[in-house]
Each structure stands twice: as structure tokens, then as C-alpha cells.
Amino acid sequence: MAPAVPKPREPFEARIEGFTHDGRGVTRVDGKVWFVEGALPDEKVVVRPTGGKRSYSLGVAESILEPSASRVTPHCTAFGVCGGCALQHLEYPKQLSFKKANVVENLEGAGVTVPEKILELQAQPWAYRRRARLGARLVPKKGGVLVGFRERNKSFITPLSSCPVIHPSVDRVLVKIADLISQLTIPDRIPQIEVAAGENGTALVFRHLSPLTPGDRTILRGFGTQEQLLIYTQEKGPETATPIDPGATPELFYTLKAFDLNISFSVTHFIQVNGAINELIVELAVDWLAPDKDSQVLDLFCGLGNFSLALARRAGRVLGVEGDASLVKKAGENAAANGVANAEFEAQDLFSDALSDWDPGTFSHVLVDPPRSGALEALKTICTKAAPNALAYVSCNPATLARDAAYLTGSGGYRLASLAVADMFPHTTHVESAALFVRAP
Ligand SMILES: C[S@@+](CC[C@H](N)C(=O)[O-])C[C@H]1O[C@@H](n2cnc3c(N)ncnc32)[C@H](O)[C@@H]1O
Incomplete structure (x- = not known):
């Protein structure tokens, strides 16, 4: 039988003693370990309990009573919800x-x-991500198509209007990608977009779970031309990623300048x-x-x-x-x-x-x-x-x-x-x- 989950408790004050490898504060109350999202070592915080198991409890820092000297204001308004970053509240050198x-x-x-x-x-430390997987989901009650990273520990999408860590060529079109998917005949059948940025261009790979119509393809092609992005569609596994405009799609590459090397890659290949x-x-x-x-x-x-x-x-x-x-x-x-x-x-x-x-x-x-x-x-x-x-x-x-x-x-x-x-x-x-x-x- 699964261990009983403790009943939710009222928020309480605690001093954070440690930091886990996944970026949560650690404290002990009545001999029990608490992992606290959003808290840094040495801080005094108000912990709001969120769950746990018999051997540990989980909470979030609802307010910070005594902030750490290393705490900074996160760059991104989605920080804390978006699962992409976990340390923006910790000053960069300390990371x-x-x-x-x-x-x-x-x-x-x-x-x-x-x-x-x-x-x-x-x-x-910013605008460095040349490879990423964005999630997409049609959620009419939240206003339409959402595009962004998944929420921390959840499958919901955090809609992003901007992302300070992703490659700038993608950051500038995040909202436009959501609009673009809304215009397709299958806005509910595009679960993800792979991003691959080379030194000669950036590709967006649209995974689609139902066939795209010729009209959908025209819309995607037009977006690529307008935004100077290379558009790919992907019907099944990574090997099915295909440029929408095969004749006009260069292969992406990055360079290793110290070795005079140009490394070419396909949009779904592993690159650092x-x-x-x-x-x-x-x-x-x-x-x-x-x-x-x-x-x-x-x-x-x-x-x-x-x-x-x-x-x-x-x-x-x-x-x-x-x-x-x-x-x-x-x-x-x-x-x-x-x-x-x-x-x-x-x-x-x-x-x-x-x-x-x-x-x-x-x-x-x-x-x-x-x-x-x-x-x-x-x-x-x-x-x-x-x-x-x-x-x-x-x-x-x-x-x-x-x-x-x-x-x-x-x-x-x-x-x-x-x-x-x-x-x-x-x-x-x-x-x-x-x-x-x-x-x-
Ligand atoms: C961290 S990546 C490193 C790739 C490369 N060294 C680079 O710097 O781009 C790990 C590599 O391990 C490969 N890999 C994963 N499972 C493997 C397996 N069972 N046997 C051999 N290679 C594997 C992946 O395809 C990937 O290319």
C-alpha cells in the first residue's frame, strides 16, 4: 500500500538550511525534511505545504522574510512556473x-x-539555447494555442511571449508561432516544435499528429519566408522530419573555430x-x-x-x-x-x-x-x-x-x-x- 500523504497544513515559517541538486531549499521541522521550491540557503521563508510522502514533505516559498544575499530578481516573468529554468533567482556566479x-x-x-x-x-548566460523542444497545446479557455516549455513537474504548457535563454531567432517569434498554429486546420494536433539553430539559420520542426492540408503547408511556408526561418514538418519519428521547401533549405552547421571545422547536422540530430x-x-x-x-x-x-x-x-x-x-x-x-x-x-x-x-x-x-x-x-x-x-x-x-x-x-x-x-x-x-x-x- 502506498504511504499516506500527510494532510495539507497551514503555511509556516522556516529557516532554509540546505539546497538540493535540483535547486530546492531544504529545512527540517519536527525531525521531518521539507523540500521547498523557490527558497535559497540561509533564507527565512514562509513555506506553503504542497504534499509529500511519509519520509519527506514538499512546499513552496510563499514569501521570503529574510532573503539570501545571493537572491536576485529573475529575468523572466514565467520563472517559478516554467519548467525550463530553476535557478534564475540565484545570482549567476553562485550558480x-x-x-x-x-x-x-x-x-x-x-x-x-x-x-x-x-x-x-x-x-x-542568456540567449544560449540553440536546441530546444517547445510544447504546443490548444486550450480554448486560455485563449487559444499556447506555446512554451512544460510547467515544472507538470504536463501543462507555460505560454511564453519571450524566453531569455532561447536563441534570439526563436525568442522573437514565440508569440507568432502560437498565432501560426491557430491558423492551421489542425491546431489541436501539433504537440511540439523542435528548435535547431545553426550559424547559417534556424529551423523549426512542427510535429503533426494528423495530415497537414496543402493550405496548411502554404501558411507554414509563408511564415518561414516572412520570418527567415527554415520550416520542417514531422509526421512520425525524427527520421521523418522534412523541409517544407526542400530545394531552398540549406543544411545547418556550427563551427569549431579553433580547429577550422564546420560541423553540419540534421535538425533532429544531437548537438550540444x-x-x-x-x-x-x-x-x-x-x-x-x-x-x-x-x-x-x-x-x-x-x-x-x-x-x-x-x-x-x-x-x-x-x-x-x-x-x-x-x-x-x-x-x-x-x-x-x-x-x-x-x-x-x-x-x-x-x-x-x-x-x-x-x-x-x-x-x-x-x-x-x-x-x-x-x-x-x-x-x-x-x-x-x-x-x-x-x-x-x-x-x-x-x-x-x-x-x-x-x-x-x-x-x-x-x-x-x-x-x-x-x-x-x-x-x-x-x-x-x-x-x-x-x-x-
Ligand atoms: C552527450 S551526446 C554526445 C555526442 C557527441 N560527443 C557531441 O559532442 O556532440 C551522447 C551520444 O551518445 C549516443 N548514444 C546514446 N546511446 C548510445 C548507445 N547505446 N550506444 C552508442 N552511442 C549511444 C547518442 O546518440 C549521442 O550522440
Whole structure:
């Protein structure tokens, strides 16, 4: 039987003692832990209870009686409701300290010795999102079509007239997108719009659950021309994303200037969300690994070749490995288009149960950039078979980085030599970090 949820209580005053990794204040009342949305450490707040379980309670900060010195006025009027950002009320420099503490706590909790100096990579904290998924919903009683991010912990859409973190080419048309969907014959059948901004244009991919009429297509095409946006429609899975004007739709790209690379991508392909931070992380990883013409480099979870192609500018040979065959193909095309002849790409499921049978050969250097679930299976194979001298690990989840680092610094035979925290997702609680492991003496 599910534990009984405590009865809602009256609002009460509390002093906030801590901060969770997802940005909620923590307090204790009568020995019970409360997680309080919108509260910062050291603040005295009025907590309005919202629910909970037997072992903890949930609330929101209804008013702030004694604000923290780090509290700032959020930039966005939808902050607190919109699920896109969680930290706009915390002054920006403190956000990175909070993320750094998250990485350190996870690593130390897993028994990994952390270097004294931790690098911080930051770029401008607004208008950085070049990849996003906007939700859309027809809600007649709220005035029509709503377009925005989902509400925090809910499936409702927060209608946005503006968004300070999304790419400016999309920010300026948020209201117009809602109007545009209202004009279609199926305003209730467009659940989401994918955003992909390259350096040569921005694409909007309209997912539609019912067929579009020729008239709908004309309206979408007209919008694209008027707003100078590339319009795509998507009937089913990501592979069905199709430009509405195939002849007039260039392929999007971003650049890695330090390596003289143009990386092309399809609108539904994975690209790192924040272009400026991506460039800094790629430069850092290449710097850390410092490959030369005698180096053999393995790039696991290589995607479009973001790290592989940069590494190939310095190394003798690079092998990029990736699970998505369309990304593998694109990585090969990116190599050819950039005149990179020393990089190859291979499709491999790096979470496969049969990974222990896979033998990529020996490599002097390895880079891993896995999804949130980490890379433990792949690392076990790599440490025994590829046996690199140095391994750079780029992570979007401090918990799996810590687990994998514990393996690498334990039976893997490596030591954590350098650590960096990068603000890939300012104002959110997402944490990007990078770690360099070198063979322990
Ligand atoms: C964080 S992204 C990194 C991509 C690339 N390194 C970059 O910088 O753009 C993680 C990558 O892991 C790939 N991936 C996810 N599951 C996988 C699997 N089971 N086997 C291999 N690759 C996988 C995704 O397709 C994605 O390209």
C-alpha cells in the first residue's frame, strides 16, 4: 500500500538550511525534511505545504522574510512556473559554485579524490539555447494555442511571449508561432516544435499528429519566408522530419573555430545545447589529451564527430564510435567535407550486453561523452582492451560520472588528474563537467 500523504497544513515559517541538486531549499521541522521550491540557503521563508510522502514533505516559498544575499530578481516573468529554468533567482556566479559543489559531492561520495583546483568554463548566460523542444497545446479557455516549455513537474504548457535563454531567432517569434498554429486546420494536433539553430539559420520542426492540408503547408511556408526561418514538418519519428521547401533549405552547421571545422547536422540530430561552451569544452579536451601525430584516439559516443574531428586535427588517427547510424554517417560526411582523412566512424551499441566481445584495438587516448546513464560498460571494455594512457570524460550527469570515476580510479588503474565544470545550461540545474584520467603510476 502506498504511504499516506500527510494532510495539507497551514503555511509556516522556516529557516532554509540546505539546497538540493535540483535547486530546492531544504529545512527540517519536527525531525521531518521539507523540500521547498523557490527558497535559497540561509533564507527565512514562509513555506506553503504542497504534499509529500511519509519520509519527506514538499512546499513552496510563499514569501521570503529574510532573503539570501545571493537572491536576485529573475529575468523572466514565467520563472517559478516554467519548467525550463530553476535557478534564475540565484545570482549567476553562485550558480556555477552550486554546480561545482554537486560534482565534488558526487565524486567524494563515491570515494574519488578530487583535484584541488577545479576549472570553471563559463560563457554568456542568456540567449544560449540553440536546441530546444517547445510544447504546443490548444486550450480554448486560455485563449487559444499556447506555446512554451512544460510547467515544472507538470504536463501543462507555460505560454511564453519571450524566453531569455532561447536563441534570439526563436525568442522573437514565440508569440507568432502560437498565432501560426491557430491558423492551421489542425491546431489541436501539433504537440511540439523542435528548435535547431545553426550559424547559417534556424529551423523549426512542427510535429503533426494528423495530415497537414496543402493550405496548411502554404501558411507554414509563408511564415518561414516572412520570418527567415527554415520550416520542417514531422509526421512520425525524427527520421521523418522534412523541409517544407526542400530545394531552398540549406543544411545547418556550427563551427569549431579553433580547429577550422564546420560541423553540419540534421535538425533532429544531437548537438550540444550551448555553442560557446561546446567550443570551450572541445578545446579543453584536446588540450588535456594533447594528442600528436603518433597518437591513436578513440572517441566514444562521438555523435556528429564534435570531438573526433577536433582531435583528428592533432592526432595520427581517430576512431569515433556511436550508436545512432545516421550520426555515424553524418560524422563521416563531416570528416570528408572538412578534409579530415585520419578519422573513421563506426556504429556500435555501447550499452550492449555483448560489449565485452567488442574489441576496438589499442589506443593511446580515449574521449568519452556518454548520455546521462554514463559509460560504465564501455569503460570496462576500454580499460582492458584499448588500455589508453589518458582518458577524457565529458559528463552531463555528476552521479554517473562519480560512479564511473570510482571504477576508473579503482580497478581501472587511473587517477583523476584534472576536473572542470562547464555552464552548458545556465539558470537550470543541469550540470556539465569534464574530467581527465591518467594512468596511475
Ligand atoms: C552527450 S551526446 C554526445 C555526442 C557527441 N560527443 C557531441 O559532442 O556532440 C551522447 C551520444 O551518445 C549516443 N548514444 C546514446 N546511446 C548510445 C548507445 N547505446 N550506444 C552508442 N552511442 C549511444 C547518442 O546518440 C549521442 O550522440
